[in-house]
Amino acid sequence: MNKYTGLLSFVFGIILTVFVFLSWRSCNKKDEAAMVNQDYYLITNQIQKMNKMVVLEQDFSSFQTHKSSAAKIAGFDILPREMVLYTTAKAQVSYDLKKMKIDVDTVSKKVIIDELPQPEIKIFPDVKIHFMDDYAVNRFKQSDINGIMESAKKNMSKSVNQEQLKQESKKQLKENLTEIFVLAKALHYSIEDKTNTFSSAEL
Template sequence: MFKIWKKISFVLSIIIVILALYFIINVRSDSNDNIVADTRIINHEIERLNKMIVIEQNYSAFRTKDFNKFNSKYLDFLNKNIVLYITAKAQVVYDMKKMIVEVDSINKRIHILSIPEPQVEVFPNVEIYSMEDGMFNRFSKSDLNLVMEEGKRDIYKEVEKSNIKSLAKKQLISNLQDLYSMAKLYRWQIQDDTPYAKDLIPLND
């Protein structure tokens, strides 16, 4: 009787070991499958980020340029002035294809190493709206070239003072938030070494 129970115990032990091994193998397999699936989702989200972020604004302004060499009220008719109509299209571009990101699927970590600096481009157009020559004091070609260049510089200054850069940054942060939210959903950690990390800290807690 004792020998029978001993055999049964031995068989049961083998069955338990086999079941345990089967369970461990399946758990590991499921875990590996989950890691692969999660990594694909994370990589897809990063690929969605790898595109141009472009913010555009249009500008227009009138600028009057006076050439008053003769200040006497009796000689005012000799002075000349010109009115320019200046238009421009400005763009702020983040080329996110140059973003450097490392994905560590084993430790479930996303490491953002760098994000390209924004590029500001301005495409100005300057037209003469009106022009008054002074008697014996005509506009020369060099005068016109000079005033045109001044008009372009004026519109560049206006673009610099505008909110176009902050709008572009907000769009960048909004796009990065999607990646942060996805990482948090799948319990991945993000290590962000860029200056934009401070704007996204709450999402990484």
């Protein structure tokens, strides 16, 4: 009787040990799953907060001079006329972050940038007559003034360095994404940029 009792006790002890081990492992798995879900929620929630329009603005200004004359005699201008224009331009670069696609891989612990919006550049030129000097017999016509002002606007738009604006806007874009990068690194996630917008040193 004692022999069977000891055997039963031994078997019962093994079963209890296995049960405790499986319960402990199950709890650990639940804890790990909960942590993974929490990390995923934190990162995706931060990404959703970034879904907005980012705008960078810069102002430019310059003076443009237009000169003409009724005729030239012996190299001298006859009845010269002159107009000095003050031109300004507001350059606006925008990123629609609703168009970005960022995946969160909880298995490999990666934040993957699949797609980023391209910068949209808009230039709003304006021109005012700063100074105008003409003669009664060689006066600027309104059609001349309109043409000169329109030409000044086009010249102002062309003078804006769009490549430099794109570089400046890239810095602004990275600043907006920094919150995602910092949070991902704090949760021990690596960042992979498939768009090649940022160098590995910037991530």
